[in-house]
Amino acid sequence: MQTPILGWDIGGAHVKAALLNDSGEVEQVIQQPCPLWKGLPHLQQAIAAVLQALPKQCQRHAVTMTGELVDCFTSREQGVAAILQAMQEKLAPAPIDVFAGTQGFIPLNAVQPGDYMAIASANWIASAQLAAIRQGHGLFVDIGSTTTDILLIQNHALEALGYSDYERLVSGELIYTGIVRTAVMAVAQQALFNGRPMGLMAEYFASMADVYRLTADLQEDHDQSETADGAEKTPQASARRLSRMTGYEYTDSDWPLWLAFAQELKQQQKLMIQKACLKQMHRLESSKSPCLIGAGIGRFLLKEIATELKLDYLDFNQLIKQSTKVGHIDAADCAPAVAVAYLAGV
Structure with missing residues (x-):
């Protein structure tokens, strides 16, 4: 006790x-x-x-x-x-x-x-130390509302290259991207939209929460931050905010277009995180494929990355x-x- x-x-x-x-x-x-x-x-x-x-x-x-x-x-x-x-x-x-x-x-x-x-x-x-105690080898990835931590675990020990935010941004163990508060313009400057590649507006018109409301990945309990325009958090309002990034006027009749645009932005953020994971995985001493250990409200992205890379996925909830x-x-x-x-x- x-x-x-x-x-x-x-x-x-x-x-x-x-x-x-x-x-x-x-x-x-x-x-x-x-x-x-x-x-x-x-x-x-x-x-x-x-x-x-x-x-x-x-x-x-x-x-x-x-x-x-x-x-x-x-x-x-x-x-x-x-x-x-x-x-x-x-x-x-x-x-x-x-x-x-x-x-x-x-x-x-x-x-x-x-x-x-x-x-x-x-x-x-703290999170990585607990994961290392419970899981001997793997890549611990915490995808939150604002940032993503990517940390190598070997032989039940955290093997961090950096400890300050500055050092971790240099090493790639800290990625300033998350699934709620991150501005869309921080994730994508170019996108495939309406069948053609185009540049996006560098304005805080929308956040990644708008993207994940449309893809149905963001749970309501996790959706606690204000929107870019202070308006409601409905899928329609989210699509309208995303439309401002493109200069293409929003209409309900173009709903499939906005859903496809949200998927495009999701893929860009997921690819950003996947590349950062691969960078840390190259440091592994063992030739054995690592397990990806997921935490944070955005860990659904890590599950998808694990599937695409054919790696095992372990949820932080399984460690406790x-x-x-x-x-x-x-x-x-x-x-x-x-x-x-x-x-x-x-």
Whole structure:
């Protein structure tokens, strides 16, 4: 038996939490929208909403984050300090362990300014470390709303080339593309549309959420961000936003055209991620084909990539014990929150 623990992943657009019960099962997973770039009150509200959704007060917490990067902070250090202060105010007097990447966990009341950069944007390390414990070899890929992490696991160990965002962007282990918040113009500058190749407008007219509403890949529970024009999230409104990328006037009678355009944009994003996966797979020491381990709300893309590359696919949910009470938001959707709860509870 272990003390129940709540794992937190504080992002720039969402707050995610995972409750690990005394049997080591993920009992509850919560995702709250949190536009942190608009100010700390949004974080405080999101934390309160998570706590209100819990069946009872949790006596222990583990925290990781990426939200320190948002532009309401002048530096990552300031962001880490502000987020930790907000967590302290909302969760005290319960013990809080802060994940500091390769340094492990630090009790919040023992965190020093010199620890801030190790704490900053370390959530991917937690997920990959847990995957490495449970699966000896493979490529761990977390496709989220905004970014994609691609991490090599060999001999039950994470083999990362980079640890800062800068290093990981250079190594190709961090791809700034996701299935909800990414602008279409960041994925495709050219596309096959209406039977011919063409350039697309470099304007924030549409996001990839519009694409995946039309392809029916995006679940409503995962669709928590504002649209580019502030309008509704219906398939028709999504198609209208996508039409602006082409300069071709939207009409309902052209519905097959918009569905085909959405599939074209999906394929471009999937190919981008597939190429990044192949780049990391070339580092494998073994000639044996790796297993692709999928996490994040966009892992449906990784399943398709695995099929196309004739590789085995393993879902993050298969690595952990999960209660049948977990709802539409599951452990694999919020892998870093689950991982810090598991790792802190070991």
